[in-house]
Amino acid sequence: MTRFNAFSLIKNTLSGHKNWPEQWPESQPKSEYDVIIIGAGGHGLGAAYYLAKEHGITNIAVIDKGWLGGGNTGRNTTIIRSNYLYDESARIYDHALDLWEGLSQDLNYNVMYSNRGVLMLAHTVHDVQSFKRHIHANRLNGVDNQWLTPEEAKEFCPPLSISPNARYPVMGAALQKRAGTARHDAVAWGYARAAAARGVEIIENCAVNAIRRNPDGSVAGVDTSKGFIKAKKIAVSAAGNSSVVMDTAHVRMPLESYPLQALISEPVKPIFPCVVMSNAVHAYISQSDKGELVIGSGTDQYTSYSQRGGLPLIEHTVAAITEIFPIFNRMRMLRKWGGTVDVTPDRSAILGKTPVKGLYVNCGWGTGGFKATPGAAHTLAWTVAKDEPHPINAPFNLERFRSGRLIDEAAAAAVAH
Numbered sequence: 001m002t003r004f005n006a007f008s009l010i011k012n013t014l015s016g017h018k019n020w021p022e023q024w025p026e027s028q029p030k031s032e033y034d035v036i037i038i039g040a041g042g043h044g045l046g047a048a049y050y051l052a053k054e055h056g057i058t059n060i061a062v063i064d065k066g067w068l069g070g071g072n073t074g075r076n077t078t079i080i081r082s083n084y085l086y087d088e089s090a091r092i093y094d095h096a097l098d099l100w101e102g103l104s105q106d107l108n109y110n111v112m113y114s115n116r117g118v119l120m121l122a123h124t125v126h127d128v129q130s131f132k133r134h135i136h137a138n139r140l141n142g143v144d145n146q147w148l149t150p151e152e153a154k155e156f157c158p159p160l161s162i163s164p165n166a167r168y169p170v171m172g173a174a175l176q177k178r179a180g181t182a183r184h185d186a187v188a189w190g191y192a193r194a195a196a197a198r199g200v201e202i203i204e205n206c207a208v209n210a211i212r213r214n215p216d217g218s219v220a221g222v223d224t225s226k227g228f229i230k231a232k233k234i235a236v237s238a239a240g241n242s243s244v245v246m247d248t249a250h251v252r253m254p255l256e257s258y259p260l261q262a263l264i265s266e267p268v269k270p271i272f273p274c275v276v277m278s279n280a281v282h283a284y285i286s287q288s289d290k291g292e293l294v295i296g297s298g299t300d301q302y303t304s305y306s307q308r309g310g311l312p313l314i315e316h317t318v319a320a321i322t323e324i325f326p327i328f329n330r331m332r333m334l335r336k337w338g339g340t341v342d343v344t345p346d347r348s349a350i351l352g353k354t355p356v357k358g359l360y361v362n363c364g365w366g367t368g369g370f371k372a373t374p375g376a377a378h379t380l381a382w383t384v385a386k387d388e389p390h391p392i393n394a395p396f397n398l399e400r401f402r403s404g405r406l407i408d409e410a411a412a413a414a415v416a417h
């Protein structure tokens, strides 16, 4: 019997409604699974789906302390791109992009993937040189990326101001045409439905208190708010909380957690055709299919698990956006929120085995988590099923922080992370 049903989606969407029943039957876990995945976001649900679909493992529970897709999956700004500098990153993000392209068909659920293009603005000579370096590196890796003059950038994105009098004049832009956006909650729901259809159980409101280990050191199961659940293998995919969860298994992770904020405007008619990012002004923007401008900010300057952020950063972000898009000067902002991103010392993810037998981890995506979703999920499933790294996730091991083989993507995002 599958424990995920449409009611849980509806319940969580409408839980504030006054006519909604106070109590809804909660999914209860079985006493034992082959695989427990901690975290019912896009990565965890996706891993469950690929474990079932490609590796024939279906005795799986995906457990979450909240509701599915309620963490970073539902809090990000939906950017999808693969124009990262290093070979390892280009490979994993481009693997994700390949999967994004066919995801709606694969899941039979419209994730609203839209390859509208991501434009990265260069405002300084340093930006120009750095983006051109990215373009060359990307092309060598088979990743599309091209250089546009300011005029070409404006033609691609008409609201862009290329006035030479701007505080940060646009000196050109790097364009990845295959990049774009998708609808974040649909990604969680699509994976959840497709995984559940293959027998995966999704247990919401089930907080993990500790990962328990056997006397030989291997994983035994998880202590949860719904009792102890035995498992042969455990994968931690709990963005923003990974180090806390891993700590309960006595594995210290090289991670810090920061709030990352975003906001949306009132909805307007379609005006903004692509995604625009600017490292120099520290902001990025796109328009959702509902019409809101979706604006992303940098991480807060202090660590926190708060899932919301402070006002000054948002003011800085809005000032930055209106500087490159004066046309949006009089837009009203509707809502702001925060996610909590795990950040590693080299700003690249950790995806693979851990020193504990049967324990796997997928974390540290920083600002890259949403775009990586299908690629991370797909390779995590491989690693859990075979107890070995997939060639694409092999470099993203935990061991690199001992060996020094880092993947330094500190300059990868359009915002501080």
Ligand code: PYC
Residues within 6 Å of the ligand: 077, 079, 081, 296, 367, 368, 412, 413, 414, 415
């Ligand atoms: O694609 O660089 C990015 C990004 C930053 C924040 C979210 N996505």
